[in-house]
Amino acid sequence: MSAQPSTATRRPSRFARVPLLVWVFLLVPLVVELFWVFWPAANSFSLALTRWDGIGLAEPVGLQNFRDLAADPIFLTALQNNVIWVLGFGGLSVVGGLALAVTLNKPGPMVSLYRSAIYLPMVVSLAVSGLFWRVMYAPDGPINGTLGLLGLGQLERQWLADPAVALWAVLIAAVWRQVGYIMVLYLAGLKGTDGSLEEAAAVDGANAWQRFWRIVMPQLRGVNMVVFAVTVIDSLRTFDIVWAMTRGGPYNETQLLSTYMFQQAFTTGNLGYASAIAVVIFALAIGFIITYLARQARTED
Amino acid sequence: MSALAPPAADAPAAVRDRPAPRLRRPRPARSPWLHVAMVPVTLLWLSPIVFVLFVAVRSYDDIAGRGLGALPASFSLDGFATALTQGGVLRSLGNSVLVTVCAVVASLALSSFAAYALSRFDIPFRRTILLTMLAGNLLPPQILLVPVSSITEAIGIGDTLTALVVVQVGFGIGFYTFVLHGFMRSLPDEVFEAARLDGAGPGGIFWRIVLPLSRPSLAALAALATTWIFNDLIWAMTVLRTEAKFPITAALLNLQGGFASAWNVVAAGALIAAVPTAIVFFLFQKQFVSGLLVGANK
Numbered sequence: 001m002s003a004q005p006s007t008a009t010r011r012p013s014r015f016a017r018v019p020l021l022v023w024v025f026l027l028v029p030l031v032v033e034l035f036w037v038f039w040p041a042a043n044s045f046s047l048a049l050t051r052w053d054g055i056g057l058a059e060p061v062g063l064q065n066f067r068d069l070a071a072d073p074i075f076l077t078a079l080q081n082n083v084i085w086v087l088g089f090g091g092l093s094v095v096g097g098l099a100l101a102v103t104l105n106k107p108g109p110m111v112s113l114y115r116s117a118i119y120l121p122m123v124v125s126l127a128v129s130g131l132f133w134r135v136m137y138a139p140d141g142p143i144n145g146t147l148g149l150l151g152l153g154q155l156e157r158q159w160l161a162d163p164a165v166a167l168w169a170v171l172i173a174a175v176w177r178q179v180g181y182i183m184v185l186y187l188a189g190l191k192g193t194d195g196s197l198e199e200a201a202a203v204d205g206a207n208a209w210q211r212f213w214r215i216v217m218p219q220l221r222g223v224n225m226v227v228f229a230v231t232v233i234d235s236l237r238t239f240d241i242v243w244a245m246t247r248g249g250p251y252n253e254t255q256l257l258s259t260y261m262f263q264q265a266f267t268t269g270n271l272g273y274a275s276a277i278a279v280v281i282f283a284l285a286i287g288f289i290i291t292y293l294a295r296q297a298r299t300e301d
Numbered sequence: 302m303s304a305l306a307p308p309a310a311d312a313p314a315a316v317r318d319r320p321a322p323r324l325r326r327p328r329p330a331r332s333p334w335l336h337v338a339m340v341p342v343t344l345l346w347l348s349p350i351v352f353v354l355f356v357a358v359r360s361y362d363d364i365a366g367r368g369l370g371a372l373p374a375s376f377s378l379d380g381f382a383t384a385l386t387q388g389g390v391l392r393s394l395g396n397s398v399l400v401t402v403c404a405v406v407a408s409l410a411l412s413s414f415a416a417y418a419l420s421r422f423d424i425p426f427r428r429t430i431l432l433t434m435l436a437g438n439l440l441p442p443q444i445l446l447v448p449v450s451s452i453t454e455a456i457g458i459g460d461t462l463t464a465l466v467v468v469q470v471g472f473g474i475g476f477y478t479f480v481l482h483g484f485m486r487s488l489p490d491e492v493f494e495a496a497r498l499d500g501a502g503p504g505g506i507f508w509r510i511v512l513p514l515s516r517p518s519l520a521a522l523a524a525l526a527t528t529w530i531f532n533d534l535i536w537a538m539t540v541l542r543t544e545a546k547f548p549i550t551a552a553l554l555n556l557q558g559g560f561a562s563a564w565n566v567v568a569a570g571a572l573i574a575a576v577p578t579a580i581v582f583f584l585f586q587k588q589f590v591s592g593l594l595v596g597a598n599k
Contacts, residue, residue, distance in 0.1 A: 018422045019503045026418035029411040029474050030430065036471025037437040040448035047447060054451070100342075103335065110336060116586075117343045120350070123582040124575045125532030127550040131557065131571040132349045135356055135564065138369045142352045145370025176349065181593060188594045237441050240534040244554055261443050266538070271447050278443040289439045293432055296479070 044282075047275035054271050065276035075277065078248075078255040081167055082284075085238060085256060088168070090231040092175045097182025097227075102212065104183070105190045115187075119180025126177065130244025133173035134160065160246055163253040170254055174241050178234070182227055189223030190216070222295075229292035236285045257281050357381065357568035364564050380565030381573070388560065390570045392545065393552035398577065400462055400548055401531045404469040405523055412474040413515065416481035417507050421493065431482055438475035445472070446539045453540050464540040465548070469530050477522050484518040485511060517588075524585040525592035528578045549574045 048065055052058035069075045104115050121129060136143050137159035144156040159169040193216055201211045217224075239258040242248065248255035248263065257277055265274035356369060360377040367374065384390045415434070419427045453464040488511070496506050512519075534550040541547055544555060553570050560566040582589055 018418075018424060022418045022422050022424075022503050025414035025507075026424060026430075029415040029478065030434070032411060032467075032471050033434055033437050033474055036449065036452075036468060037440065037445060037475070040445040040452060041437075041440055043448035044444045103339065106335075110339075114339045114343050117346050119590075120347070120579075120582075123528060123578040124350075125528075125534070125550050125578070127532070127534045127553060128571045128574050129349075131553060131567060132353050134557075135353050135369060135568060136349050138564070140368035140370055142348070142370040145368065176346070184590055184593050233439060233441075237443075239443075240550075243534065258441070258443050262446070262535070262538075265447050266450075275447050278441070278446070281441045282444045285439075285441050289436060292439060293436055296435065297428070297432055 041282075044275045044278050047272055048279045050272040050275075051270075052272040053269050058272060061272070065273050068273065069276055069280065074252045074255060074260060075257075077252055078257050078260040079280075081253075081255060082236065082257050084167065085171065086232055086235040088171050089174050089178065089235055089238070092171075093178040093182050094227060094231060096175065096179040098186050100179065100183045101186035101190055102216075105187060115183070118183055121177045122180045124177065126174075126240035127244045129173060129177045130170075130241045133169075133176070134245055136173075137169055161250050163250050166246060166250060167254045170242055170245050173245065174238065177241070178231075182231075185223055185227055185230075186220070189220045193219040225295055226292070229288045229295070232288045233285055233292070236281055257284075353568045353571060356564050357572050359565055361563055361565055365562070369564055377565070380563075380569035383560070383563070383566045384556065384570040384573060388556045388566060388570055389544070389552060390549065390556065390573055393547050393549045394573065394577075396462060396546060396552075397531055397548035397550075400465050400469070401527055403466045404473070404530045405526045407466065408470045408473045408477055408526060409519060409522060411470065412477035413481050413512065413519070414507075415474065415478045416485050417511050419478070420482045420485040421506075421511075422503075431479060434475035435479040436475070438472065438479075442472070442535055446535070450539050460540065460542045460546065462541075462546060465537060468536050468540060469533065472536070473526060473529070477526065480522060481515060481518060484515055488514055517591075520585065521588040521592035524581055524589040527581050528589075531578055 047058065049060060049062060050058035051061050051065075100118055104111050104118075124132065135141055138144075139158050143159065147153060147155050157165065160166050197215050197219075198211050201215050206214065237258060238256055239262065242254055242256055242259050243262070246254045248259040252260075257280065261274050261277040261281065264270045264277060352370075355373050356364065357380050358376055358378065359373045360375040360379060363371075363373070363375040363377075418424060419431050424430065449468055450459075453459045453461075453468070458464040458467070492510055492514070493506060496510055501509065531548075532550060533548070534554075537548050537551045541551065544552070547555070553567075553574055556570050557567050
């Protein structure tokens with residue numbers, strides 16, 4: 001196409017031959033990403049089929065790592081915790097973020113102050129958020145202190161050392177940081193909704209609850225999709241905040257797939273086994289990655 | 302704190318307004334209920350930050366004697382001093398700033414190259430290339446950790462800040478390219494035609510036209526990338542072994558181990574770590590929010 005002689009005189013821009021410099025522009029970043037992302041990712045899949053301590057040669061063991069995983073109680077706890085994490089972390093931050101977005105979707109100086117306060121935690125890294133919440137959850141910390149002041153002393157506990165509540169304690173800290181992000185996404189979505197539809201429904205006698213579910217929510221379908229995919233992908237990646245708060249303890253009760261994978265890889269040195277866990281994480285995430293990509297591809301058209 | 306006053310005074314009026322919801326509609330955002338609900342939520346939301354600030358400015362003896370949850374009865378900057386000197390927070394802060402600046406500049410440079418090529422030229426399979434690059438950024442990092450760690454060692458940059466920068470760039474460019482591509486594609490064709498008639502080549506057009514016009518989206522991405530890279534923990538823990546090279550996030554976790562009972566030191570370190578990204582946030586709040594929205598619009 002580009003070599004057709006008829007274009008020689010006018011050279012329409014879209015079909016002009018791609019100059020060499022432009023190929024360099026494209027290939028340098030592409031090669032960097034291929035080398036540092038796609039090649040390592042491919043390697044993980046082959047490592048998952050080996051037993052390797054990182055020093056000697058990797059010994060091929062077929063699917064043995066995956067059979068071991070199926071019988072590994074810590075892995076199963078981590079898997080179960082990850083399901084709780086997707087539902088709890090995802091559910092609470094989406095409900096909280098949506099509720100706050102609807103509440104704060106109006107002008108006013110006070111309202112922008114509230115909004116800033118809600119998304120302020122996002123600038124604090126997950127690792128530092130974890131430290132902040134370690135202070136809150138300390139045995140003699142503010143949370144137990146407040147419970148004592150309110151006469152609820154029987155609810156006081158060692159939040160991060162008590163296997164019954166530790167996972168939820170970490171989860172609340174993660175939600176604290178995530179809600180602002182979800183709120184910002186929904187605020188942008190709400191800005192794109194048609195206010196006159198709501199007005200008309202109100203004139204017809206629909207109450208606020210009905211207007212929200214029947215008029216506003218259907219218009220937010222696009223944002224919902226993005227929020228859903230982002231939340232699940234983020235949940236499966238979660239590592240920093242758990243590592244900063246509990247390192248998976250007490251007794252592996254707050255272990256997620258990502259923290260267990262990291263421990264197996266860099267604390268225990270079972271690199272093949274760790275790669276098998278990484279493959280499981282990938283398998284769980286890939287469906288949501290494709291959902292997100294398909295959506296982005298459509299907006300690219 | 303002054304935010305507490307107005308809603309409290311307005312509260313009785315709200316009670317009177319309640320039985321006539323229809324009449325309320327023409328006066329939006331006047332309802333005091335918003336403030337009645339939001340002031341406590343806001344205070345609760347800020348409370349972890351406020352308590353950490355309290356702990357950071359209390360003396361060790363005060364904390365040991367009266368507990369972490371008590372309100373400050375002392376004021377001391379010892380926590381900050383100890384964290385900065387003995388805790389090595391200053392050194393690790395320097396590492397973080399160095400890595401962040403290098404990685405942000407390099408990622409945005411490389412991804413604007415790629416975005417320019419993909420958006421303004423007839424590259425075969427450009428859509429596939431673009432989406433593949435984006436897909437790389439969406440992969441769970443866990444699938445990359447073990448091989449990345451061995452690759453950095455195999456090519457002789459194991460345990461160096463260079464490795465951390467390179468890994469951050471490699472993992473980030475897919476996303477930045479995708480966003481910049483969307484922006485560059487929307488630039489008007491007339492500008493390019495005019496430049497071409499003036500005899501500008503592809504390099505000149507990129508440097509003198511595309512980059513200046515892309516400033517808004519570059520700023521949004523820079524704000525976002527700065528917080529991501531500065532706040533990273535998992536890549537640092539994957540490629541670095543020597544404590545002296547740790548960025549602030551990883552160093553803080555060690556600080557917590559070394560100063561386990563000195564909560565004022567840990568809290569001061571945590572606050573220091575949050576300051577640089579907070580500054581970026583407040584200076585570039587608009588860009589930051591628009592950066593977050595990238596990929597979520599429509």
